[in-house]
Amino acid sequence: xxxxxxxxxxxxxxxxxxxxxxxxxxxxxxxxxxxxxxxxxxxxxxxxxxxxxxxxxxxxxxxxxxxxxxxxxxxxxxxxxxxxxxxxxxxxxxxxxxxxxxxxxxxxxxxxxxxxxxxxxxxxxxxxxxxxxxxxxxxxxxxxxxxxxxxxxxxxxxxxxxxxxxxxxxxxxxxxxxxxxxxxxxxxxxxxxxxxxxxxxxxxxxxxxxxxxxxxxxxxxxxxxxxxxxxxxxxxxxxxxxxxxxxxxxxxxxxxxxxxxxxxxxxxxxxxxxxxxxxxxxxxxxxxxxxxxxxxxxxxxxxxxxxxxxxxxxxxxxxxxxxxxxxxxxxxxxxxxxxxxxxxxxxxxxxxxxxxxxxxxxxxxxxxxxxxxxxxxxxxxxxxxxxxxxxxxxxxxxxxxxxxxxxxxxxxxxxxxxxxxxxxxxxxxxxxxxxxxxxxxxxxxxxxxxxxxxxxxxxxxxxxxxxxxxxxxxxxxxxxxxxxxxxxxxxxxxxxxxxx
Numbered sequence: 054x055x056x057x058x059x060x061x062x063x064x065x066x067x068x069x070x071x072x073x074x075x076x077x078x079x080x081x082x083x084x085x086x087x088x089x090x091x092x093x094x095x096x097x098x099x100x101x102x103x104x105x106x107x108x109x110x111x112x113x114x115x116x117x118x119x120x121x122x123x124x125x126x127x128x129x130x131x132x133x134x135x136x137x138x139x140x141x142x143x144x145x146x147x148x149x150x151x152x153x154x155x156x157x158x159x160x161x162x163x164x165x166x167x168x169x170x171x172x173x174x175x176x177x178x179x180x181x182x183x184x185x186x187x188x189x190x191x192x193x194x195x196x197x198x199x200x201x202x203x204x205x206x207x208x209x210x211x212x213x214x215x216x217x218x219x220x221x222x223x224x225x226x227x228x229x230x231x232x233x234x235x236x237x238x239x240x241x242x243x244x245x246x247x248x249x250x251x252x253x254x255x256x257x258x259x260x261x262x263x264x265x266x267x268x269x270x271x272x273x274x275x276x277x278x279x280x281x282x283x284x285x286x287x288x289x290x291x292x293x294x295x296x297x298x299x300x301x302x303x304x305x306x307x308x309x310x311x312x313x314x315x316x317x318x319x320x321x322x323x324x325x326x327x328x329x330x331x332x333x334x335x336x337x338x339x340x341x342x343x344x345x346x347x348x349x350x351x352x353x354x355x356x357x358x359x360x361x362x363x364x365x366x367x368x369x370x371x372x373x374x375x376x377x378x379x380x381x382x383x384x385x386x387x388x389x390x391x392x393x394x395x396x397x398x399x400x401x402x403x404x405x406x407x408x409x410x411x412x413x414x415x416x417x418x419x420x421x422x423x424x425x426x427x428x429x430x431x432x433x434x435x436x437x438x439x440x441x442x443x444x445x446x447x448x449x450x451x452x453x454x455x456x457x458x459x460x461x462x463x464x465x466x467x468x469x470x471x472x473x474x475x476x477x478x479x480x481x482x483x484x485x486x487x488x489x490x491x492x493x494x495x496x497x498x499x500x501x502x503x504x505x506x507x508x509x510x511x512x513x514x515x516x517x518x519x520x521x522x523x524x525x526x527x528x529x530x531x532x533x534x535x536x537x538x539x540x541x542x543x544x545x546x547x548x549x550x551x552x553x
Contacts, residue, residue, distance in 0.1 A: 100452045102479045105466055106297040110304055112313040114284035117470060118297040119462050127199050127293030128459035130191035131206070132467050134286045138185045138256035139318040145273055146265040149183035151223055152277045156181045156190070158219035161212040165219065168209065177202050179209065185256070186400055187471060188281065193460060196294040203307040210282060211310055215274055227266050235535050238338055238345040238512040242408070246347035248537035249334050249508045250404050252326045257401065262536065283315020284308070290467035293459040322401035325351035328506035331528040333420075336535060337515035344416040344513035346392070346408035348423060352501055355398040355472060361485045362493040363396055363501065368444040369494070370394050370430050371407055375443075377426050377434075378407060386422065388415040396501075405501055408510075416513055417521035424527060430498040436491050449483045 105119040114131075137149035157179065159165045172178055177194040179202070190210060194202045234240035244260045251258030291300050328350055353359060371378040371394025382388045389411045397403020407427075411419040430436075455465040469478055509528060511518070523530055532540040 100449075100479070100483065101456070103292075103456055103462055103466070107470075108297075108301055110284065110289075110301070110308065112284040112308065112311050113315075114304075114308070114311070115288045115470060116301055116304060117288065117290045117466055118295065118300050119290070119292040119466050120295060120297065121292055121459055121462055122294050124459070125196045125294045126193060126459050127196050127291060127295050128191070128193045128463040129199070129203070129206075130189050130290050130463050130467055131210075132288045132290065132471050133183070133188035133281065134288065134471050135281075135318040136184050136186045136188050138259075138322075139320075140277065140281045142273065143256075143259060144265060145268045146259050146261045147227065148269050148273050148277050149188070149281070150261075151220065151227075151269055152215075152274045152281070153181040153183045153188065154223055155215050155219055155274060156209045156213050156278075158223075159214045159216050160208045161214060162208060165216075168205070171205055175202050175205070179206055181209075183281070191463075199295065199300075200303055200307070203303055207307045207311070211308075213278065215271055215278070217271055220269075220271055220274065224266060224269070227261075228263060231261065231263055231266065238341055238343070239410070241336060241338065241535055242345040242347040242510055242512045245334065245336055245512070245533060245535075245537040246349065246404075246406065246508065246510045249510055249533070250325070250328075250349060250351060255323055255325060257322075257325075257399070257404070284311050284313060285315030286317045287315075288467055288470040290463045290470075292462035292466065320400040325402045328503070328508070331505060331507040331509065333509045333511060333522055333528045333530045334533050334537075335515060335519060335522070335530050336510065336512040336533050336537075337540075338512050338535075339514055339516070341413065341512065341514045343410045344413050344419075344511055344518060345410050346419065346423070347406055347510040348408055348507055349404050349406035350503060350507055351402040352396050352398070352405040354401055354403065356400075359493075359497050359500070360398070362489045362497045364448060365441070365444050365486060365489045366430060366494045366497050367394055367396055368448060369436065369440060370426065370498075373444065373447055377429060378423070381426055382409075382411070382419055382422050386415070386418070388412050388419045388422070392419075392423075413514060413517050416511065416518040417525050420509070420511075420522065420527060421525055424504070427498075427502050427504055430494065431502065431504075432495045432499070436494055441491060441494070445486050445489065448486050452479065452482060455479070 103119045103121065105117050108116045108118075110116055137146070141149045157165065157168055160168060163171065175194060175198045177192045177198065179190065179192045181190045182188060190206060192202055192206070234244075247258050247260055253259065289304065353363070357363070368376065370376055371392065373379070374391075376393070378392050378394060382392050383390065389409050392407070392409030392411070394405070394407035396405050407423060425433075428434075454461065456462050465479070468474065469476060475481070507528075510533075511522070515532070519530060534540050
């Protein structure tokens with residue numbers, strides 16, 4: 054017999070001996086855990102807020118640097134205060150998004166392919182975007198590649214060429230996406246909800262359409278770039294394995310040609326339209342597999358003193374998986390795979406919205422449950438001590454993940470400067486959440502969820518849901534098309550744009 058066979062047999066015998074000995078041991082000797090008693094929760098994890106430095110570049114851009122030396126990585130984000138709502142022409146929604154996408158479509162020194170290859174050689178990917186109230190250009194890279202990566206960002210920011218061929222390719226792709234969205238009930242509900250709540254005259258109510266996309270020209274994009282991407286409205290956040298002084302030197306060199314200028318928007322939004330009495334806005338989608346709900350109304354801005362009370366209340370209503378809405382509609386009744394609620398908290402009247410997909414045959418029943426839960430948080434179903442404690446701790450214990458990576462740190466720190474929050478915001482966050490009282494929860498629910506003035510948008514198969522919805526007596530039904538425009542059919546027809 055070969056030596057290796059003897060060794061193998063000996064190991065097998067030893068393993069069998071151990072297994073048999075374990076199996077022979079009494080169960081109570083293996084574990085003394087009493088599975089009939091819930092384990093005692095451990096202490097909440099300690100929140101360690103990172104430290105950052107704050108400086109200004111020669112061109113006026115703010116620079117915030119947070120050293121984090123556990124990995125040789127660095128995250129950079131050039132954040133712009135203000136977005137498409139303030140800087141995009143009302144009839145050309147899509148200009149801002151196109152401008153951001155086209156920054157990497159070629160520069161004075163490189164074609165789009167060459168620019169892409171340069172990023173790959175550095176092991177990074179530079180991303181740019183402009184949303185309603187903000188914009189950003191950012192990347193993550195190895196610390197020793199920070200300088201070359203910054204040079205690429207400066208190149209795309211200062212010397213883009215905006216090729217016409219690239220614009221037409223992006224336009225064509227966007228038109229296809231818009232066409233596809235007309236077959237997606239969730240996308241339809243989102244657009245119609247914005248239009249019914251805010252109307253088309255308010256920036257929050259404007260949505261991208263085929264007409265606005267077709268109206269965008271290359272000159273529009275060039276003009277947007279020249280006006281928007283200015284250092285005076287930028288906050289540059291850097292987090293990672295860096296030295297703040299060295300970072301400032303790198304940025305001053307890389308962006309030496311980025312001329313000073315640019316002001317932050319004044320955030321002077323027009324008032325939201327006066328909400329009519331609660332209505333059900335039904336969008337017919339024949340054959341839809343489910344009914345998609347979007348229920349809400351204009352809400353408060355991020356600056357509201359009720360922010361923390363609203364955060365806790367909404368966490369209990371529809372923010373957690375075990376929230377009241379999801380527990381009732383999904384777990385108890387089985388009407389949905391999941392429903393939720395949220396507050397937009399923009400610089401203006403960000404909307405309160407609740408909703409999700411619901412089984413078609415239970416559309417009317419689900420609406421009744423939504424309304425019941427709204428009344429519940431207004432005092433109809435009192436909050437329990439355990440419920441409030443769970444909601445508060447879920448918010449407090451979510452803080453550590455905001456500082457778990459260089460990207461998370463950069464994003465969390467940048468929000469302080471772009472949203473005008475106090476420097477002590479994260480340090481004070483647990484105390485502010487825990488200070489919310491039961492009375493605060495009921496008060497803000499009554500104040501911001503006005504049951505007499507809700508817009509209830511439902512995208513569904515009209516033939517299957519209209520009669521049952523009418524039978525609930527909750528609100529009159531108004532028929533809208535896929536873009537939120539009134540459909541004349543004998544039903545109540547809203548006045549004004551988008552159901553207003």
